[in-house]
Amino acid sequence: MSFVDENKDARVLLVGLPEVVESELKRLGASTGDRIQVKPAPEVVAMDEAPASALRGKRKSSMRLAIDAVKNQDAHACVSAGNTGALMAISRFVLKMLPGIERPAIASFLPTLRGHTCMLDLGANVDCTADHLLQFAVMGSSLISAVDHIDRPSIGLLNIGEEEIKGNEVVKQAAELLRNSGLNFYGNIEGTDIYKGTTDVIVCDGFVGNVALKTSEGLAQMLAGYLREEFGRNLFTQISGAMAWPVINAFRRRVDHRRYNGASLLGLKGIVVKSHGSADSFGFRCAIERAYEEARHDVLRRISDRMATINRKAA
Amino acid sequence: MSFVDENKDARVLLVGLPEVVESELKRLGASTGDRIQVKPAPEVVAMDEAPASALRGKRKSSMRLAIDAVKNQDAHACVSAGNTGALMAISRFVLKMLPGIERPAIASFLPTLRGHTCMLDLGANVDCTADHLLQFAVMGSSLISAVDHIDRPSIGLLNIGEEEIKGNEVVKQAAELLRNSGLNFYGNIEGTDIYKGTTDVIVCDGFVGNVALKTSEGLAQMLAGYLREEFGRNLFTQISGAMAWPVINAFRRRVDHRRYNGASLLGLKGIVVKSHGSADSFGFRCAIERAYEEARHDVLRRISDRMATINRKAA
Numbered sequence: 156m157s158f159v160d161e162n163k164d165a166r167v168l169l170v171g172l173p174e175v176v177e178s179e180l181k182r183l184g185a186s187t188g189d190r191i192q193v194k195p196a197p198e199v200v201a202m203d204e205a206p207a208s209a210l211r212g213k214r215k216s217s218m219r220l221a222i223d224a225v226k227n228q229d230a231h232a233c234v235s236a237g238n239t240g241a242l243m244a245i246s247r248f249v250l251k252m253l254p255g256i257e258r259p260a261i262a263s264f265l266p267t268l269r270g271h272t273c274m275l276d277l278g279a280n281v282d283c284t285a286d287h288l289l290q291f292a293v294m295g296s297s298l299i300s301a302v303d304h305i306d307r308p309s310i311g312l313l314n315i316g317e318e319e320i321k322g323n324e325v326v327k328q329a330a331e332l333l334r335n336s337g338l339n340f341y342g343n344i345e346g347t348d349i350y351k352g353t354t355d356v357i358v359c360d361g362f363v364g365n366v367a368l369k370t371s372e373g374l375a376q377m378l379a380g381y382l383r384e385e386f387g388r389n390l391f392t393q394i395s396g397a398m399a400w401p402v403i404n405a406f407r408r409r410v411d412h413r414r415y416n417g418a419s420l421l422g423l424k425g426i427v428v429k430s431h432g433s434a435d436s437f438g439f440r441c442a443i444e445r446a447y448e449e450a451r452h453d454v455l456r457r458i459s460d461r462m463a464t465i466n467r468k469a470a
Numbered sequence: 471m472s473f474v475d476e477n478k479d480a481r482v483l484l485v486g487l488p489e490v491v492e493s494e495l496k497r498l499g500a501s502t503g504d505r506i507q508v509k510p511a512p513e514v515v516a517m518d519e520a521p522a523s524a525l526r527g528k529r530k531s532s533m534r535l536a537i538d539a540v541k542n543q544d545a546h547a548c549v550s551a552g553n554t555g556a557l558m559a560i561s562r563f564v565l566k567m568l569p570g571i572e573r574p575a576i577a578s579f580l581p582t583l584r585g586h587t588c589m590l591d592l593g594a595n596v597d598c599t600a601d602h603l604l605q606f607a608v609m610g611s612s613l614i615s616a617v618d619h620i621d622r623p624s625i626g627l628l629n630i631g632e633e634e635i636k637g638n639e640v641v642k643q644a645a646e647l648l649r650n651s652g653l654n655f656y657g658n659i660e661g662t663d664i665y666k667g668t669t670d671v672i673v674c675d676g677f678v679g680n681v682a683l684k685t686s687e688g689l690a691q692m693l694a695g696y697l698r699e700e701f702g703r704n705l706f707t708q709i710s711g712a713m714a715w716p717v718i719n720a721f722r723r724r725v726d727h728r729r730y731n732g733a734s735l736l737g738l739k740g741i742v743v744k745s746h747g748s749a750d751s752f753g754f755r756c757a758i759e760r761a762y763e764e765a766r767h768d769v770l771r772r773i774s775d776r777m778a779t780i781n782r783k784a785a
Contacts, residue, residue, distance in 0.1 A: 268692050278630050281638040315593050315680040323596040323677055346684025350692040362638055363681050365630040366674075369661025370682040371689050377583050377665040378693060378725065385721045392717045399714040402707045406700045410693065 158440050158447075159190055165447055168230050170194045170221040196220045200241045202432065209241035210248055218242060222249045225425040232426035232446035234417075236439065239429055243279055243420060250425040253455065255462035258283075260291045261361070261429070262298060263368070263418040266410060267352025273299050273308075274349065274357040277418060278365035285328035288312070288358050292338055293461045294421040295356035301452035302445075303355070311344035311354030313363060325360070333358075336465055375410070417442030419449065421458065426450055473755050473762075474505055480762055483545050485509045485536040511535045515556045517747065524556035525563055533557060537564045540740040547741035547761035549732070551754065554744055558594055561735055561742045568770065570777035571737040573598075575606045576676070576744070577613060578683070578733040581725060582667025588614050588623075589664065589672040592733060593680035600643035603627070603673050607653055608776045609736040610671035616767035617760075618670070626659035626669035628678060640675070648673075651780055690725070732757030734764060736773065741765055 159167060166189070169176050173195040180187065187193055196217035200209040213219060218237050224230040226249050235242050239261075247259055262275035275291050276283070283291075292310045299308035312330055314322040321343065322330075333340040341354045346367065349357060359367070382403075386396035396403070416438035420427040426449045430442035474482060481504070484491050488510035495502065502508055511532035515524040528534060533552050539545040541564050550557050554576075562574055577590035590606050591598070598606075607625045614623035627645055629637040636658065637645075648655040656669045661682060664672060674682070697718075701711035711718070731753035735742040741764045745757035 266692070268695055281630065281636075313681060315596065315677055315684075321596075326677075346681045346686075347688035347691070349685055350688040359681075362630055362641075363678055366628060366661045366678050366682050367685040369630075370664055370685055371661075373662035373665040374686050374689055375693070376662070377581070378690070380583055381721055381724050385717045385724075386714075388717075388720075395710075395714040395717055399701075399710040399717075402700045402703075402710055402714075405703075406696055409696050409700075 158443050162447060166190045166192070167443075168192050168194055168221075168224060170196050170224065171217040172196060172199060194220060194224065200238050202238050204238055204241060206238070206240035206244035209238065210244045219245055219249070222246055222425070222427065225427070226250055231450035232428065234428045234430060234439075234442050234446045236430040236432050236434055236442075239278075242427065242429055246420055246423050246425070246427045250423040250427070252422055253424055253459050253462065255466050256290050256294070256422040256458070258287055258290070259420050259422040260287075260294060261364075261418050262291075262295055262421050264415050265349060265368075265371075266415060267350050269352035271415070272349065272352055272355060272357055274359070274364060274368070275421065276359065276361035276364050277368050278361045279420070280361040282362075283325060283360035285325050285332050288325070288329035288360065289332045289336060289465070290422065290462070292333055292336070292340075292356065292358045293465060294458050295358060296338055297457035297461050298419060298421065298449070298454055299355045301454045301457050302448045305355060307339040308355035309339050309341045310356045310358060311341045311348060313349075313357055313359035313367075314343035314345065316343065316345065329358070335468075337468055338461075338465075372412075375412070413438035414441055417445035419445065419454075421454075424455065426454065473758050477762060481505045481507070482758075483507050483509055483536075483539060485511050485539065486532040487511060487514060509535060509539065515553050517553050519553055519556060521553070521555035521559035524553065525559045534560055534564070537561055537740070537742065540742070541565055546765035547743065549743045549745060549754075549757050549761045551745040551747050551749055551757075554593075557742065557744055558735060561738050561740070565738040565740040565742070567737055568739055568774050568777065570781050571605050571609070571773070573602055573605070574735050574737040575602075575609060576679075576733050577606075577610055577736050579730050580664060580683075580686075581730060582665050584667035586730070587664065587667055587670060587672055589674070589679060589683070590736065591674065591676035591679050592683050593676045594735070595676040597677075598640060598675035600640050600647050603640070603644035603675065604647045604651060604780070605737065605777070607648055607651070607655075607671065607673045608780060609773050610673060611653055612772035612776050613734060613736065613764070613769055614670045616769045616772050617763045620670060622654040623670035624654050624656045625671045625673060626656045626663060628664075628672055628674035628682070629658035629660065631658065631660065644673070650783075652783055653776075653780075687727075690727070728753035729756055732760035734760065734769075736769075739770065741769065 198216050200216045200218045221233045225233045260276035261279045264271045273295050275295050296308045416434050418429045428442050428446040491508050512530050515531045515533045536548045540548045575591035576594045579586045588610050590610050611623045731746050731749050733744045743761040
């Protein structure tokens with residue numbers, strides 16, 4: 156069942172080169188109407204284009220027009236599988252930041268032994284201050300409150316040891332800010348805690364978060380490659396693989412990264428969700444659902460309110 | 471076959487509380503002699519002891535006496551499964567740094583799709599300069615040259631994108647230094663490249679490296695937990711698990727983390743290898759073998775030589 160069929164109150168605005176959008180709609184046997192509309196765009200941002208060039212040079216790109224639609228309240232959210240840097244730059248320029256938030260962050264959900272956790276920043280900011288990390292905590296906890304209905308999500312600060320004395324200077328200062336923030340600060344956590352699900356939210360700078368995420372991708376690929384090789388080794392292993400197929404399949408469903416597709420660009424005055432560039436239709440649907448949930452549960456207002464509370468407390 | 475049986479030129483000096491060492495030897499049916507000797511130590515460093523207190527207060531600890539043995543050339547290398555911070559502090563104080571190296575780094579081997587890679591720093595240094603990263607590259611490439619017999623190991627700089635413009639300031643400067651170093655610098659790599667085995671050596675600051683390593687541990691534990699759950703679900707899955715047992719077992723052997731036990735504390739004027747605190751006898755044997763290989767292939771001289779070449783070049 157498609158996203159549009161399942162969510163009767165949702166409307167989709169498809170922004171792109173008209174011939175491409177129309178041929179895709181035709182291929183899927185879908186037609187435009189009240190709930191599926193097309194907004195033609197004369198150009199697109201290339202995947203390898205410099206963000207600055209996309210921002211200045213392509214004011215009629217599908218990406219720009221989609222974000223403009225959010226700005227003009229023609230859409231509640233924008234979902235894109237395009238160039239991340241350009242999406243970030245254009246979103247920031249067009250939508251501007253929420254009050255009290257200095258920089259946007261990329262947040263994503265990751266599977267854990269207990270369910271899932273929300274981790275940010277995953278690569279938008281490579282040099283963060285302690286204040287930025289505090290703002291990430293506010294944004295992540297607001298997102299979890301909105302979509303998981305948890306009043307005070309627990310927040311872990313990614314560090315290299317649980318002791319308070321550990322970590323670099325920025326992380327130590329951020330821990331101090333978080334302790335006094337009124338947020339539900341769990342304390343320092345280590346890399347092993349991410350997939351244990353120790354906290355609802357994990358805060359880190361974008362360099363560390365990006366490395367952790369991509370290291371995980373690489374490890375999962377290597378393990379999957381090894382498993383394939385071992386099951387493919389000879390006739391006996393192939394038969395045992397066929398026997399174990401329902402189990403392997405159930406396992407694969409549980410760790411299906413497509414279910415976690417859709418990273419939120421948080422901190423903007425508008426909802427923007429980035430899909431993986433290589434997502435299939437199932438993965439892209441998950442990204443659309445993320446945007447839909449954020450709009451439905453008013454993530455932006457929650458971030459603003461929580462940030463205002465903290466700033467009043469600090470003043 | 472034990473390490474001592476297999477390596478006829480190796481001698482082992484066991485440093486510890488005499489009653490503990492002797493009862494262990496008795497349990498294993500081993501006896502002291504020419505190749506297994508005991509050096510009694512009256513005290514031990516606790517796992518949670520502050521490094522400074524271990525360094526100043528415990529001058530007769532097993533850890534201190536083992537490192538003293540390296541310093542006094544009674545041993546070619548020290549292997550410890552103890553407190554990492556204390557091991558680092560005592561090693562640095564007793565052994566001192568090799569010329570041109572400012573800080574010790576923790577290096578470890580990780581499995582990849584192609585074999586293995588050596589990654590450093592894994593947590594000794596949380597705030598690194600570009601010069602430190604260059605020194606890590608020298609140490610890692612010397613280690614790989616020694617134990618893998620590769621003349622010019624390729625070096626990847628862990629970053630959040632392959633493009634030269636990406637990354638934080640320290641990483642950008644380090645890339646510049648590496649390009650002019652004469653080392654075989656591959657360029658920036660991403661987290662996904664670690665387990666792909668894109669380069670022989672991976673250089674990063676200790677905060678990032680520690681998070682990447684521990685995130686990997688956590689992910690592997692989660693995936694193993696999921697697999698166990700799926701195979702344990704009901705009688706049918708248990709039977710298919712039994713059928714697939716040889717395959718699963720071959721897979722487990724390939725990713726057995728015990729084979730990668732033994733992290734090298736590099737940059738010191740002596741060989742020190744840190745075993746995981748929870749290593750079993752197989753894991754600890756791997757750590758001993760790492761130390762043995764480093765001593766046999768003269769890692770210290772290689773690091774000094776390579777560092778001197780680079781410093782002459784820079785001067």
